[in-house]
Amino acid sequence: MTGRTFIRNFLICLFLGSVAQTAFAALVRYNETDYDMTVRIDPIARTIEGKSIITVINPREVNLVLGQAFEVTRALFNGNVLGAGREQVNQPYFWQIPFNYSQQHQFEIHWRGKLAALDDSLDHQQTLGRPIAVSGEAGTFLPDASGWYPRVADGLARYKVKLELPAGQRGLVAGRLIEESESEQGYRAAFEFPHPAEGIDLMAGPYVIETQTHQNINNRPIQLRTYFHPQISNLSRDYLDAVKRYLDLYEKWIGEYPYSEYSIVSSPTPTGFGMPTLTYLGINVLQLPFIRDTSLGHEVLHNWWGNGVYPDYKSGNWSEGLTTFMADYAYKEQESSEAAREMRLGWLRDFAALQPGQDAPLSAFTSRTHSASKIVGYNKAAMFFFMLRDHLDETVFQRAIQGFWSVQRFKVTSWQHLQKMFEMISGQNLQPFFTQWLERTGAPEITISEAKSTSADSGYGLSITLNNPHQRTS
Ligand SMILES: [Zn+2]
Numbered sequence: 053m054t055g056r057t058f059i060r061n062f063l064i065c066l067f068l069g070s071v072a073q074t075a076f077a078a079l080v081r082y083n084e085t086d087y088d089m090t091v092r093i094d095p096i097a098r099t100i101e102g103k104s105i106i107t108v109i110n111p112r113e114v115n116l117v118l119g120q121a122f123e124v125t126r127a128l129f130n131g132n133v134l135g136a137g138r139e140q141v142n143q144p145y146f147w148q149i150p151f152n153y154s155q156q157h158q159f160e161i162h163w164r165g166k167l168a169a170l171d172d173s174l175d176h177q178q179t180l181g182r183p184i185a186v187s188g189e190a191g192t193f194l195p196d197a198s199g200w201y202p203r204v205a206d207g208l209a210r211y212k213v214k215l216e217l218p219a220g221q222r223g224l225v226a227g228r229l230i231e232e233s234e235s236e237q238g239y240r241a242a243f244e245f246p247h248p249a250e251g252i253d254l255m256a257g258p259y260v261i262e263t264q265t266h267q268n269i270n271n272r273p274i275q276l277r278t279y280f281h282p283q284i285s286n287l288s289r290d291y292l293d294a295v296k297r298y299l300d301l302y303e304k305w306i307g308e309y310p311y312s313e314y315s316i317v318s319s320p321t322p323t324g325f326g327m328p329t330l331t332y333l334g335i336n337v338l339q340l341p342f343i344r345d346t347s348l349g350h351e352v353l354h355n356w357w358g359n360g361v362y363p364d365y366k367s368g369n370w371s372e373g374l375t376t377f378m379a380d381y382a383y384k385e386q387e388s389s390e391a392a393r394e395m396r397l398g399w400l401r402d403f404a405a406l407q408p409g410q411d412a413p414l415s416a417f418t419s420r421t422h423s424a425s426k427i428v429g430y431n432k433a434a435m436f437f438f439m440l441r442d443h444l445d446e447t448v449f450q451r452a453i454q455g456f457w458s459v460q461r462f463k464v465t466s467w468q469h470l471q472k473m474f475e476m477i478s479g480q481n482l483q484p485f486f487t488q489w490l491e492r493t494g495a496p497e498i499t500i501s502e503a504k505s506t507s508a509d510s511g512y513g514l515s516i517t518l519n520n521p522h523q524r525t526s
Contacts (some may be wrong), residue, residue, distance in 0.1 A: 373433020
């Protein structure tokens with residue numbers, strides 16, 4: 053097994069957790085929730101202590117939840133004491149509050165807890181399967197799905213997070229860094245995410261931070277950072293240079309980068325996550341030399357597709373296919389036409405090897421749960437965009453991509469939105485083209501029914517007749 057195959061199989065880009073499906077589905081009844089949170093973490097004692105002011109505007113009902121590993125020490129609702137939220141220890145907290153009128157409401161929750169010990173022997177799949185808040189001197193990872201902070205269930209929210217860590221530790225959440233200080237007492241940083249976000253993931257570790265400022269396509273500054281463990285801090289420059297190249301590439305190709313920062317964060321476990329404004333990659337993964345040329349670009353591009361334009365999971369996740377096409381596949385095209393052809397052949401070989409029942413229409417893919425869905429959700433969907441570009445021509449495809457970005461930014465977006473944009477720009481009815489791939493399994497079964505030499509004065513020629521059950525073409 054080569055390193056590259058290994059990484060392809062084990063490092064999946066999970067730009068959104070599975071919880072995102074319900075979160076984004078709920079966008080239409082988005083309650084305008086804001087979190088203003090202060091969190092203190094001690095990775096050696098593995099303790100967390102937090103306070104959150106949660107403001108909800110115009111709710112019909114609020115379901116407020118907190119994971120079972122935590123203990124609420126104070127809970128107020130509009131200044132009055134809130135009920136216990138659970139009947140016994142080791143149950144998750146759950147407060148259900150119905151409302152009959154429109155108004156602004158505020159919760160104030162203080163909580164604390166003991167975090168699970170970091171287990172760096174876990175692989176990526178195990179990390180994915182256990183959304184547990186873990187901490188240790190080598191790293192802290194509080195995934196949103198672990199329920200590490202009191203949150204309004206099934207909704208998007210803006211947030212501010214103030215983070216406090218002991219000296220020697222540094223950390224972050226997705227968003228804009230608005231304050232940062234360091235002293236003998238420890239590290240403090242405040243982050244703000246001003247767009248509706250699906251959740252908050254927090255990372256910390258004994259990081260060496262390297263910062264550079266990059267000008268975006270409209271001359272606005274983007275703060276680029278690496279939060280690397282000391283043993284790989286020498287890789288910072290190369291990673292930051294690579295990120296600049298990807299930002300330049302995708303800004304020219306699609307449009308302005310939607311955020312004012314991008315960070316690459318190292319993890320003690322061999323994981324690979326993409327979140328808005330950052331990617332969280334294992335130390336061992338970051339040390340692999342080809343990651344800068346492959347997976348990193350894929351993760352950067354997810355700030356446009358996935359974390360910039362949100363897939364509508366009810367109609368399928370188009371973002372992995374488009375990201376694979378414009379990142380992994382695009383790099384092969386830049387390399388050579390042979391390399392690109394080889395990648396397409398690989399997709400077809402994997403597709404041909406699917407067992408009966410493993411194939412699915414593109415609209416059925418929501419996130420990657422096993423390798424068969426990668427073959428459809430990433431590769432077959434990337435092939436769809438390849439064929440669409442062939443069908444329309446490159447200039448039209450490019451204009452449609454740019455239009456799609458400018459219209460759908462920060463909106464929940466379906467395959468049908470994509471179709472409409474490509475139809476509007478191309479002036480073509482693309483219904484049959486989209487429907488056959490989105491709603492049907494399989495692929496055309498093309499055979500060569502005839503091949504003959506057509507020698508002429510000018511040289512040799514070959515005439516091939518292709519056959520499939522529905523069409524006949526030469
Ligand atoms: Zn991805």
